[in-house]
Amino acid sequence: MSQAVEKAVAPQPEGAHSERLSALFDVLPPGAEVCGLVFDPRLRVATASSGCEALFGRDVRSASVTELFRDFQAPKAEVATLDLLTRSVGRPKHVRVFWKQAARQVTALVIDLEAMSKGGHAVAAATARLASEVVHEGRNPLTTIKLTLQTLARSRLEGRLPRKVALAMREVRTSERIFSALSGLGRVSEPTEGVDLAEALEAAVSDMRCELDERGLGLRCELSLGEVSRRVDGGRLQLAVGQLIGLVGHGLEAGQVRLAATQLPGGVEILVEAEPAPSRRPSGAELSIELVRKIAAEHGGELIDFARGFRLTLAA
Helix, strand or coil, X not given: CCHHHHHHHCCCCCCCHHHHHHHHHHHCCCCCEEEEEEECCCCEEEEECHHXXXXXXXXXXXXXXXXXXXXXXXXXXXHHHHHHHCCCCCCCEEEEEEEEEXXXXXXXXXXXXXXXXXXXXXXXXXXXXXXXXXXXHHHHHHHHHHHHHHHHXXXXXXXXXXXXXXXXXXXXXXXXXXXXXXXXXXXXCCCEEEECHHHHHHHHHHHHHHHXXXXXXXXXXXXXXXXXXXXXXXXXXXXXXXXXXXXXXXXXXXXXXXXXXXXXXXEEEEEEEEECCCCCCXXXXXXXXXXXXXXXXXXXXXXXXXXXXXXXXXXX
């Protein structure tokens, strides 16, 4: 293992986050493949991202740490690094593995997502302060505009005014979503045990239903999660799903948004899609997508973007 890799993955004191990130980006080669893995306390794969099967050439679920690296005849130092980072008492460990393969030899950079998030508290705090200032300066006048538009909407408007008020309100909703995403990027998920994921999803649906109703759009919710509690950050997931519903809904002129959550082996899949397919992506879409990707990664999952909407996976 190179010194840069050792520096990137070795435990370091708080405040060394930027140096560790620099080491990480120095190591990653152009075109490096990425495989997201979640290990259970027995050091076997509980969840694997979509790229892992293609990378290993087989289903890696339930495979052990040593089995994975044996497939590539990897150096013992890298097996030891992954083994060390995935050891955890009582709960899964979320990691990302960056691979570079040459002639059946693989170099792996293993990143502990939880440690990286906590190690970056100074950067996150600075981002949060900046986001808070921007949101504060923009949200107050936006609220005034929104209240004025709502008053106008309840009045007896004639001609083209109702349509103009509706369009203006739509832009206000878009701005609110952007401010919410900006504020959320400056924070870090703090999962806790015993969270009712269905309750968090239903809260996101409740928040967004009024907005979709104003635009004449439906919102269909299908939850197949059972009654098992999970270790997640309910508030952050509510924010993420609300952002996805808003993105999909803003691309629709008519129809409905469908939210479906399904329990999978080792995790949960949350599907947010338009019926029919949306015609466009709204303003600020990339900011919202980046926020949801961050929240997904903090829960050992990923966000997959497709034509009709988004697929969010969680190792929960």
